[in-house]
Amino acid sequence: MADTLLDKIWQAHTVRVLPSGQTQLFIGLHLIHEVTSPQAFHMLREAGLKVRFPERTFATIDHIVPTASQLRPFSDTLAEEMTAHLVRNCQEYDIPLFGLDSGRQGIVHVIGPELGLTQPGITIGCGDSHTSTHGALGALAFGIGTSQVRDVFATQCLAIARPKLRQIRVDGRLAGGVYAKDVILTIIQRLGVKGGVGYAYEYAGSAVEAMSMEERLTICNMSIEGGARLGYVNPDETTFAYLKDRPFAPQGETYDRAVRWWKSMATDPGASFDHVVHLDALSIQPMVTWGINPGQSVGVKDPIPDPRNAAESDRASWAEALAFMSFEAGRPIIGTSIDVAFIGSCTNARLSDLQSAAAVLQGRKVAKGVRALVVPGSQAVAKAAESEGLHEIFREAGFEWRKAGCSLCLGMNEDKLQGREICASSSNRNFKGRQGSPTGRTLLMSPAMVAAAAIAGEIADVRELLP
């Protein structure tokens, strides 16, 4: 019997089938942060319950942290209050917290893999929709609401229905100047922002197999933007090499035994899927979003599409998007002026993302009038980048070099768009108001494309800036 990774992990973690028909699924790793956990701790207290497996729970602080100065107490009193709450809750329930002074703080979806907490074959829950990121290592990682955070605290389990499985095969080689971000934006554009509802996505094919772990993390991160709660890549040698010697990964002989088990958890040859989609890697262009959801994107050389050419059910959304963006159908997206350039977020703030942007920025300057910032995904990413001098390249080009956090991806700290500003952003959501200004506008793209836009002061084709 050929099984998928989804079959195998689901079976290994099933506690029982519930009367509702849902599965009671054991969660191997629970990651928490300051925004969606305080209410869950409160519910736990009200119910007189304890955290059942504090040793399977890890906390960090990411969403609200300032990224300019991180001296406590923060001048932002609400951020300070939320931080203090998390610290107190973690102390009371004996949960390890990767705080600002730990050297390990960062965006929860950056630090999980980086610390080796995220491993193949395990289940993960986190009160954040981008938890799908962790699937890149061959885990099933669920974004959950606060009531479910409470469920996991109290029982280390979720009540959840098993999804269907779609395999997305990307075969062939990516062209120069085309990155993992372009692959996932293309997938979402083709399958739609709700195409994945009720599905887990298995990313496969030669292009995915050739990707580094960080590229796979970018792909899996945005599964939820295509409606899929889960996305994963089968664990392979890239995965095992990535995990070797990470602080929370198994070490020595235990690592060798772990690799054997990890291999056994990958999808078997000949396993069947509910649906399979094929994509030709070479057909993928550098992508830019033009609208108000991550499915509304075009190749950088393509015109902004016309709602009259949309499927009937999308026509009104496209028109609404164009109206909000003040963009005109048929006009090229290239050349669109920008006000802000943001490199950061759980999608694209890892070392290789910063390297790809720095390669474009080296010896060049940010255009006059463009506010540019780079926010590393974690303290470890920042340190690694600084050790190879990337921070100097960014600064010399005119970028601000910030401290780790979610920052301008969602504008919960002091980093926000102002008014109608347009931001070239390496983040994951271009929703109305997402970056902190109710009328601000977001164009999603790869970090290298953000760098190209920052230099030109407008949307540009990064391929023309690469050697």
Place this chain on the structure above:
Amino acid sequence: MSPIRRKIIGRGIPLPGNDIDTDRIIPARYLRTVTFERLEEHLFKDDRAQAPDHAFNQDRYGGASVLVVGQNFGCGSSREHAPEALRRWGIRGIVGESFAEIFHGNCTALGIPCLTVAVEDVDWLMEAVAQDPGREIVLDVENRQVMFGDRAIPAMIPSGHQEQLLTGTWNATLVLLEAGEEIERVANSLPYATGY
């Protein structure tokens, strides 16, 4: 409120549009809090400011408790602040063409049924409610239908969610705790819990 959700009966409020994400339901800047209190004050804050005729700005829908929505409602962020803001405003049930998965689960976890109906029925309901906002909608969770006036519309709700609502078990913690020692048994059977 009754501990089971067989039927939700209340006046409707139609909110046209597809892919309305949770950032629009409750913008992130209002998540800077350690409780869910007073979130309803910021419900659809930016959409309402930009559209004076937004349904939630219209007095005639005041006191409504059944929200009528389009496709993929609640996509994006997993923030439970979104259904909490709706609940605290007074929404007790939602009917629409489709819902994003995490949002749907979060609603059920709060005892808010989400029923789906065909797109033409959504269009009809939006129009009918706008014409007659004083008339009550019935979300019949048990029999999977939506009633408005003399029309009964077939509706869908996943059986797991339906069961939780009909048996009053949407607080999953209590159900999950019943597994007792079985949880430890599974925990101890996992290779990664025992050094492989």
